[in-house]
Amino acid sequence: MRFARRKLDVTPPYVSMADIAFNLVLFFLILAKTQDDSNRLDWVPAKAAGGQAIKNPLISVTVDRDNRVYLNGQQIGLRDLTEKVAALLGDKPPTERSVVLKIHHETLAATFEPIMEAVSQAGGEVVHVIEEERPS
Amino acid sequence: MAAGPVGGGSGGAQTAWVLNLLTDLAFNLLIFFVVCASTAEDEKGRPQQMPSASKEKAAEQKNTNIEVAIGRTDVKVNGEDVPPAQVKAKLATLLAGKTRPEDKIVVVKSAKDAPYSHWIKVTGAIEQAGGAITLQLEEEQEVVR
Numbered sequence: 467m468r469f470a471r472r473k474l475d476v477t478p479p480y481v482s483m484a485d486i487a488f489n490l491v492l493f494f495l496i497l498a499k500t501q502d503d504s505n506r507l508d509w510v511p512a513k514a515a516g517g518q519a520i521k522n523p524l525i526s527v528t529v530d531r532d533n534r535v536y537l538n539g540q541q542i543g544l545r546d547l548t549e550k551v552a553a554l555l556g557d558k559p560p561t562e563r564s565v566v567l568k569i570h571h572e573t574l575a576a577t578f579e580p581i582m583e584a585v586s587q588a589g590g591e592v593v594h595v596i597e598e599e600r601p602s
Numbered sequence: 603m604a605a606g607p608v609g610g611g612s613g614g615a616q617t618a619w620v621l622n623l624l625t626d627l628a629f630n631l632l633i634f635f636v637v638c639a640s641t642a643e644d645e646k647g648r649p650q651q652m653p654s655a656s657k658e659k660a661a662e663q664k665n666t667n668i669e670v671a672i673g674r675t676d677v678k679v680n681g682e683d684v685p686p687a688q689v690k691a692k693l694a695t696l697l698a699g700k701t702r703p704e705d706k707i708v709v710v711k712s713a714k715d716a717p718y719s720h721w722i723k724v725t726g727a728i729e730q731a732g733g734a735i736t737l738q739l740e741e742e743q744e745v746v747r
Contacts, residue, residue, distance in 0.1 A: 512723075513719065519645075598646050
């Protein structure tokens with residue numbers, strides 16, 4: 467007895483592929499967002515007026531709740547700060563020399579003033595990250 | 603993901619399968635826009651033009667420029683206590699007649715225990731009043747024996 471060979475009709479699952487593509491986009495978006503190590507540091511910004519949106523900051527200096535200083539998410543000593551910021555800034559034009567300072571609101575001047583001085587000496591433009599104060 | 607069987611079936615089953623896929627897509631789109639919205643939130647920052655803090659220069663400027671001393675909770679302008687809320691008005695008055703940029707320099711001296719939240723408000727008021735900030739750092743004392 468002979469059986470007729472059935473022809474297999476395989477259609478690629480285009481809709482499922484679109485799902486996978488979307489999920490991949492989401493995966494890379496979330497990955498890119500968590501790349502910035504300074505997001506995981508424990509600090510609360512000071513409230514003040516006059517804030518402007520910061521676009522793509524290249525260098526960030528963070529002071530956390532425990533007065534630890536971080537350069538781009540990596541803990542660093544104050545003595546090395548000027549040298550390392552200067553190295554990161556290199557020969558960048560003045561418009562790209564912004565250094566964002568994420569200083570915990572309770573940090574004392576004894577800690578944050580030397581940081582500002584170090585950034586200033588390295589040729590960086592200080593940008594304080596603040597929380598916009600709403601008028602009461 | 604709720605992908606149904608590939609192929610077809612009865613009319614009702616096919617409708618259910620298409621609906622499943624559409625729901626999947628709708629969820630993915632929703633998550634996509636939620637993630638996009640959360641990344642679009644920019645941090646707010648305040649640029650501060652700060653001439654390099656030099657002890658000698660600050661000492662020279664001390665005699666001619668306005669001096670603001672920031673304490674733990676208080677503020678002194680040229681040695682006179684000023685409520686923090688009135689610093690802007692006070693400085694605007696003092697800077698009113700000054701036209702040259704070098705005359706608008708305000709020397710800021712902070713107590714070691716002045717918190718950042720207080721400091722940023724006072725320096726913000728100085729800038730809003732038209733002043734240019736220069737930090738005066740406390741000199742390290744060398745003990746000579």
